[in-house]
Amino acid sequence: MGPVLLAFALAALAWLLVAGSALRERHPVWFWYLTGYPVTTVRVLVTWRRVAQFNGLTVTHKPSRRIVGDLEVRGEPVRPRAPRISFPRATPMGLSLVVRLHPGQTPGPFIAAADALMHAWRVHGVRVTSPERGTVLITATARDPLERPGLASAPAELLCALVGALESGGPWVIDLRQIPHWLITGATQSGKSTLLARLVCQLAPQPVALVGIDCKGGMELGLFGDRLTALTTSRREAVAVLGALVVEIQDRMRACRAAGARSIWELPHTARPMPVVVIVDELAELYLTDGTRQGKAEAEQCSTYLLRLGQLGAALGVHLVVAGQRVGSDLGPGVTALRAQLAGRICHRVNDPGTAEMTLGDLNKDAVAVAQSITSQEKGVAVCTGTEGGWDRARSHLTTTEEARKTASAYAGMTPELPGVNRALKAPAGGDSA
Structure with missing residues (x-):
């Protein structure tokens, strides 16, 4: 039965690859929802703390200097804390998530880190905006939506x-x-x-x-x-x-x-x-x-x-x-x-x-x-x-x-x-x- 099961598994894998390729070609949005979004979401949640630390998006509640006896010791902040993020929400072209800023943080460093987030999450592009004070909205696009723009509908209004x-x-x-x-x-x-x-x-x-x-x-x-x-x-x-x-x-x-x-x-x-x-x-x-x-x-x-x-x-x-x-x-x-x-x-x-x-x-x-x-x-x-x-x-x-x-x-x-x-x-x- 071993060779039979192996052949069946290989045939099933080949069918999935062919079906996945056809789905990506004919229905890219559904392909994204079924495969791309779950994988990218896991990648975002797993890498967020590390990416935030490497790009200066963290804060610490521990002082960067201490008094030890008669000496003042200075060093890098310990126990960095990344800001909390919402669970990534799927969109037809990618995903979006909201970052809750710590007191004292500004959107500037997050905007500068857009390229780092794009490479860490392996997506086509990342845009960072601040729709309201204290929050940052990160929108990631999985693929270039302008590569093959589809015909959409528009309001039939004058001008x-x-x-x-x-x-x-x-x-x-x-x-x-x-x-x-x-x-x-x-x-x-x-x-x-x-x-x-x-x-x-x-x-x-x-x-x-x-x-x-x-x-x-x-x-x-x-x-x-x-x-x-x-x-x-x-x-x-x-x-x-x-x-x-x-x-x-x-x-x-x-x-x-x-x-x-x-x-x-x-x-x-x-x-x-x-x-x-x-x-x-x-x-x-x-x-x-x-x-x-x-x-x-x-x-x-x-x-x-x-x-x-x-x-x-x-x-x-x-x-x-x-x-x-x-x-x-x-x-x-x-x-x-x-x-x-x-x-x-x-x-x-x-x-x-x-x-x-x-x-x-x-x-x-x-x-x-x-x-x-x-x-x-x-x-x-x-x-x-x-x-x-x-x-x-x-x-x-x-x-x-x-x-x-x-x-x-x-x-x-x-x-x-x-x-x-x-x-x-x-x-x-x-x-x-x-």
């Missing part, structure tokens, strides 16, 4: 766009009603254009006017020409269209004032003007000049118009989505002023630390470091601002050229007219329309 997946496994949603203006940065082939394409595809079925400004000859936004109310391919055209939009928001202000409303969303549905989303691809093309008087005048007009739209547009249904490879103060003070109006920030892989700092530095220094660590292989991965003031790693869903064309064609009949914008685009040389 909401499902553009990808968050590192937490949830949907990555750009909600222009909640955060009205966005700045998107990224180097060539980092995923910036894919994100813009995905955003337009999500907004195309909605009753919104889409205005594209693509001074690279319309190579990117030209794919959506059938669905765009207006598309500008030069700075002169951009000046005319942006000026017309400034006139548009002035008209909307007068309508709101006459109705006693503070925004267009307080107007009756029948009197409410259609929201407008202005998408600028490559911001630097609007600010860089060739040194001529006309070039400088156009750049100043673009800067002024964009700033006015950013300051006044949120309540009047005019939203900005501004993208660029290089965004820095060297483009002029107008860029810095405009950035202050763009509360939503998305930073892909960038070629210089200044752009990452310009995008995320005024919000969170940790986010800048994470954005700079994105590699060229992580296409579509970005660091984005969260809805509650934090930040997340995220990845946009791929939108192919063919999909972009089909979407624009399918919803071409929903393209609204903006008379002032259309007139300005037909006669861009007519001067300042504002």
Whole structure:
């Protein structure tokens, strides 16, 4: 019976390995719950005290010096005590636990020890936050959730766009009603254009006017020409269209004032003007000049118009989505002023630390470091601002050229007219329309 039992055991082991591999491939969440979570939980509970001691996360109630006779003896603190932790709670992508800090402890050392915890627990990543005083929340992700982001569901609301997946496994949603203006940065082939394409595809079925400004000859936004109310391919055209939009928001202000409303969303549905989303691809093309008087005048007009739209547009249904490879103060003070109006920030892989700092530095220094660590292989991965003031790693869903064309064609009949914008685009040389 010995050889028979051995053969049966080997066959059972082989079957478990094959089944486990198939489960991991097809249902990674269930594989994590059934195998990864129990093993990692044991590893966390067994190693916590030692990891805390090695990384200076412990305290001691014994003094580090004593008087022995006439001598004062000093040494390392004895009997170190690690702070208490809660039992690890499973999440679809990993686990989380709460640390109760001892009096005098701060979250700083725990944040610095994130890499040590990641290696000790053999997980993909560890993030440490402090949701309330006296506690630290440690969130571990078992695998990279952005490696194969799945399609999630998002609220079907006006000006909401499902553009990808968050590192937490949830949907990555750009909600222009909640955060009205966005700045998107990224180097060539980092995923910036894919994100813009995905955003337009999500907004195309909605009753919104889409205005594209693509001074690279319309190579990117030209794919959506059938669905765009207006598309500008030069700075002169951009000046005319942006000026017309400034006139548009002035008209909307007068309508709101006459109705006693503070925004267009307080107007009756029948009197409410259609929201407008202005998408600028490559911001630097609007600010860089060739040194001529006309070039400088156009750049100043673009800067002024964009700033006015950013300051006044949120309540009047005019939203900005501004993208660029290089965004820095060297483009002029107008860029810095405009950035202050763009509360939503998305930073892909960038070629210089200044752009990452310009995008995320005024919000969170940790986010800048994470954005700079994105590699060229992580296409579509970005660091984005969260809805509650934090930040997340995220990845946009791929939108192919063919999909972009089909979407624009399918919803071409929903393209609204903006008379002032259309007139300005037909006669861009007519001067300042504002």
